Every structure is written in C-alpha cells, then in structure tokens.
Amino acid sequence: MIELADIRAAAERLQGQVLDTPCVESRTLSQIAGAQVFLKFENLQFTASFKERGACNKLVQLGDEEKRRGVIAMSAGNHAQGVAYHAQRLGMRAVIVMPRFTPGVKVERTRSFGAEIVLHGDTLDESRSHAQQLAAAQQLTFVHPYDDEAIAAGQGTVGIEMLQAVPDLDTLVVAVGGGGLIAGIAVAAKAIKPGIEVIGVQTLRFPNMFNAFKHASLPQGGSTIAEGIAVGTPGRITQAIIERHVDDMLLVDEGDIEQAIVMLLEIEKTLVEGAGAAGLAALLKHPERFKGRKVGLVLGGGNIDPLLLAAIIERGMVRAGRLARIRVSARDVPGSLARITAIVSEAGANIDEVHHQRAFTMLAAQNVEIELVIQTRGRDHIQGVIDALHAGGFAAQEQ
Template sequence: MLSLKDIQQAAVRLQGQVLDTPCVESRTLSQITGADVFLKFENLQFTASFKERGACNKLSELTSGGERPGVIAMSAGNHAQGVAYHAQRLGLRAVIVMPTFTPGVKVARTRGFGAEIVLIGDTLEAARAHALELAKNQGLTFVHPYDDLAIMAGQGTIGIEMLRTQPDLDVLVVPIGGGGLIAGIATAAKTIKPGIEVVGVQVQRFPAMVNLIKHAHYAQGASTIADGIAVGAPGELCAEVIRQRVDELLLVDEGDIEQAIVMLLEIEKTLVEGAGAAALAAVLKHRSRFAGKRVGMVLSGGNIDPMLLASIIGRGMVRSGRLARIVVSARDVPGTLARITTLVADAGANIDEVHHQRAFTVLSAQSVEIEMVLQTRGHEHVDEIVSKLRAQDLDVRLVH
C-alpha cells in the first residue's frame, strides 16, 4: 500500500523539476458555491498537467542507480507529454504509443519533446497491447499512466503541497480517471490530516471507478469532453487505496463540465480541459454537500483543443442567455428589416447573425421570417427584447 513516506521521497525527487503550483482562494467562486473554494493550478505545469509529477518520479527512480533504460508509454494525451518531457530531460529514449485518433496537435507536441511516436490502434486497448509488445521485444520499461506506486506517489505530492499552503482545508475534490491522482492525494492528505474528507469525481459517461467501488451498473459512453478521465479500466492498486481512503465518489455530466470550463475561464482567467474542470463541476452540482466548508479543488490540466473550447464557450453563452436566437415574422415590405434591427439596437442588443427566410417557411408569400442571433446581457435582457418587439405587433419566438 502506498505510504506518506513514498510521497515524501517523491517530493524530494521532484524538487526543482516540476512546479509547486499555486493553491489560492477564489472569492468569486466561493460566493457562487457557498463554500470557501481554493484552487490548485496544476494546469500551470510545463506540460499543462499534473501527469508530469508521476512521470518525473517514475523516471527518476529508474535512473537512480545510474542506468539509462529506454521507456515506453501508451497515452493519447497528458501522460504522453509528461513521460516524453522528463525522458528528454533525463536523457532517456522514450517511445510513445498513441491510438490513431489522437489529435495532431498532441502528437506534434509529444514528438517535440524528442519522443518516438507510434500511431497504432483504433482503441486505447489496442494501443496499449501494442505498447506492451514493443516493451517486451525492445527491452523497454513500460510506464503505466496510473496503476504504479511510483506514479501514484508523484501525483500525491499535490496533497502535501495543498495542505502545506492551506492547512485548514476541510475537503479535497479530485477528478478520477484511472485513479492514480486521487490515490496519491488521499494517501498524503489522510496521513497528514486524518479528519480531512477526500471526494472523487467521475464523468457520467465514464463511471468505471464508481461502478467498481460502489458495485453500481452505470452504462459507459463512447466519448466525453473530459477525455483526460475517460478511462474504461481503473487501476487495481488505485482502487484499493480509494476503497480505504476516499470518502465519496460523485458523478457529473457533460453540461456540468462545460459550465465549469467557462466559469474558470471567465472568472479566474484560467484555461482548463474537461477533466480539469470536473472538481468545480461537482461542487456546483452538489452545492449543499460542500456549503460552508473549506474546499480544495485540483485543476488537473489545461490541454484542450481550441475548436472544442470555442464550441464550449459558444454553448456557455447560449446557456447563460448572452447569446440568443429569435425569429421574427413580418410582412415582406421595404423597411421591415431596418425597423426590426432598430428596435433590437434600441433595446441594447447587438446582432451577431441575421438571416432572411422567404422560401423555407409556411408563412404566406407576402411574409418573411427574420432569424437573428443576438448578443445580450442575459436571460432577463432577452425577455425584455422580445417584449419590446411584441409591443410593436411583431410575431416573435425564441429558439432554444
């Protein structure tokens, strides 16, 4: 079983090699959630993820006797970059096996750290099997992304840092994929401060650890925006630690994650990936569970595809009412569009898109539908705009 001593030894190895990231209070999120919220910014690591802590510890252990073994890892994201970066720093050969669906930007970044990239397999399982075969054939050491005591110990240094910076925390909220992060943090936190609570968060579409620990039968999905914790087979070593040292496991859905990403970007001016937003998503969804407590959240990573981020921001604006789509039906006569846009402008909204629809409509041939996407101040402002248009005898409907 992983011990605090293992984590303390990892902390010594990591000194000067990874960032001791800030753990600071968010006053605004505290007001919104009703808890005293403290954020641990692991998205500020050089590879933008906590994963390099475990990778650095594992590789440092492997080289402690002077050997220079080649290493191999299977990952579609953060673990790959962590292993590649620290292997390069330590002068080790690194082979990273990635499934064929890995985004090109992640492949390029990992290759940029000097790793040899092997793209193979349509699933993570197929890529993992190939990595294990290569490890055997080429005499490489396989670096598991989570089910390894050295990896868990490296991740557990986060717990030491959080309680050193904020010793009065009541509960830690941590995302769970394979379980290495929370196993390490829970071991450190429960030993240093036995009364502290540790709560794990999984995404609804990938509830493997919840199913294993709670003997539940939630269905597993095919994809999630929280791809960093989209793990189908949790770690056995990790699960044993979680059974003994984690107090509760919570589930969040895709909308919860999206909302948390946008809030962190807008309020804290910090960029997180889906997995990195899971802790805040859980506190927002289960506010009564955390109300009045001093809550430490781990923002586990910040590697998110820019196109996905743009989509999430747009959807967040719609959810908050700051982007609204309305359809106005009116007689198709000169000046109609100008009249409607003037009314919208007078109501304080900005028109983002406008589309005249004459052919694809059930209205009479003398009528037109004008569809507009508006930038507004929120739901109340949208209602105000609709009311002003209807007051001018215009037929208006809000499109959700």
C-alpha cells in the same frame, strides 16, 4: 500500498524538477458555490498538467540499463507529455502510444519534446495493449499512466502541497480516470489530516471507478470533452487504495464540465481542460454536498484543443443567455428588416447572424420568417429585446 513516506520521498526527488503550484482561494467561486473554494493550479506546470509529477518520479528511479534502453507509455496526452518531457531532460528515448482521437494540440506538444509518437487504437485500453507489445519487442520500460506505485506517489505530492498551503482544508475534490492522482492524494491527505474528506469525480460517460466503488453497473463509452479521464478499466493498485482511503465518488455530465471550463476562464482567467474542470463541475452540480466546507479543487490540466474550446465558449454563452436565437415573423416588404434591426439595436443587443426563411415556413406566402442570432447581457435582456419587437408590431420568440 504506498504510504506517506513514499510520497514525501517523491516530493524530495521532484524538488526543482516540477513546479510547486499555487493553491489559493477563489472568492467569486466561493460565493457562487456556498463553500470556501481553493484552487490548486496544476495547469501551470510546464507541460500544463500534474501528470509530470508521477512521470518524473518514475523515471528518476530507473536503473542505468533501463534508462539506456528507454521508456514507452500510452496516454491520451498529459501523461504522454510528462513522460516525453522528463525523458528528454534525462537523455532517455521515449516512445508514446496515443489513441487516434487524441487532440492534435496534445500530439504535437508531445512530439515537440522529442518523443516518438505512435497513433494506435480508439481507446486507452487498445493503446495500452499495443504499447505493451512494443515494450516487449524493443525492451523498453513501460511507464503506466496510473497503475504504478511510483506514479501514484508522484501525483500524491499534490496533496502534500495543498495541505501545506491551506492546512485547514476539510474536503478535497479530485477528478478520477485511472485513479493515480486521487490515490496518491488520498494517502497523503489522510496520513497528514485523518479527518479530511476525499471525494472523487468521474464523467457519466466513463464511470469505471464509480462502478467499482459504488458496486454499480452504469454503462460507459462514447466521446467526452474530459478525454483525460476517459479510462475504460480502473487501475488495480489505485482501486485498492481508493476503496480504503476515498470517502465518496460523484458523477458529472458534459454540460456540467463545459460550464466549469467557461467559469474558470471567465472568473479566474485560467484555461483548464475538461478533465481538469471536473472537480468544479461536481461542486456546482452538488452544492448541498459541499455547503459551508473548505474545499480544495485540483485543476489537473490545461491542454485543450482550441477548436473545442471555441465551441465550449460559444455553448456557454448560449447557456448563460448571452447568445440567443430569436425568430421574428414579418411582412416580406422593403424596410421590414431595417425596422427589426433598428429595434434590436435600440434595445442594446448586437446582431451576430441574420437568416431569411421563405420556403420552409407555415407563414402566409407574403410573409417571411427572420432568424436572428444576437449577443445580449443575459436572460432578462433577451426578454427585453423580444418585448421591444412585440411593441414594434412584430411577432417574435426565442428559439
């Protein structure tokens, strides 16, 4: 079991090597959530993730012979970048085994730090097994992403910094994959402020620690936009710490995380990946759980594939009613489409796409079904456009 002294020692080692990131209140999110919300911007680290804290703390403590031989790690991306970057800084060889599904942006970023990349397996567990085989064959030091006391102690420095910045926080909400971050934070926070509440968040698709913590047996597996916490097996060391120091564990689904990513981008102008947005997703999904409290959220990382981000933003626009699909029935005669587009324009909406459907429809043969994708100001505006089309003599409805 790590103690506060281990985390304070890690904080001293990390001084000047990682960023003491801001922890500031979001007034807008506070109003929305009904709680005072403070954000810890770990996405501002050089590798855009808290993971480099644990990686750096581990690497600087290696012996001379271990440093000479080099290190190996398995990771979906953020731990990989942390190990690769600090190994490069310290002049060490780094081999990184990554699952085949890892976003390209994380693979290329890791490679840019001079690491040797091995893509193997479809899950973190498969990657870990292969990494351990390579470690034995090449005499490399295996740097586990979470189930290591030095790693957890390094991640725990996040908790020290949060309570230094905002001493009166009464709740910390932390995303959980293997448990390294929440284990370190929980040890630090409970030692500094025993009455503080520490709550973990997992995705419904990978509830490994939730199952262990709650003695549940929810199924797990499948793809998730929170690939950073898509861990199949909880850490042995971290699970023991979590059972002792963590107060509760919550679950969020894909839509909750998507909404949180879009809100952080739009409100805070900050880019956060799926795993990093899980804390805010829990706050939005369970507002009664946090009402009136002073809540600290860790924005764990900002490494997200641009194409995935584009899809999330577009889906978020649909969810917010700012992008809508409307089906309009009209006579298939010259001028009908012009009239429809004129009505939409006068109603203040912008047309993104137009599709005509003549064959696959139950309308009379002389009629046409026109599908419009429009940009609007929100739900009320969508209804306003539909009402205007009805007033113009067209049958219209949102799809």
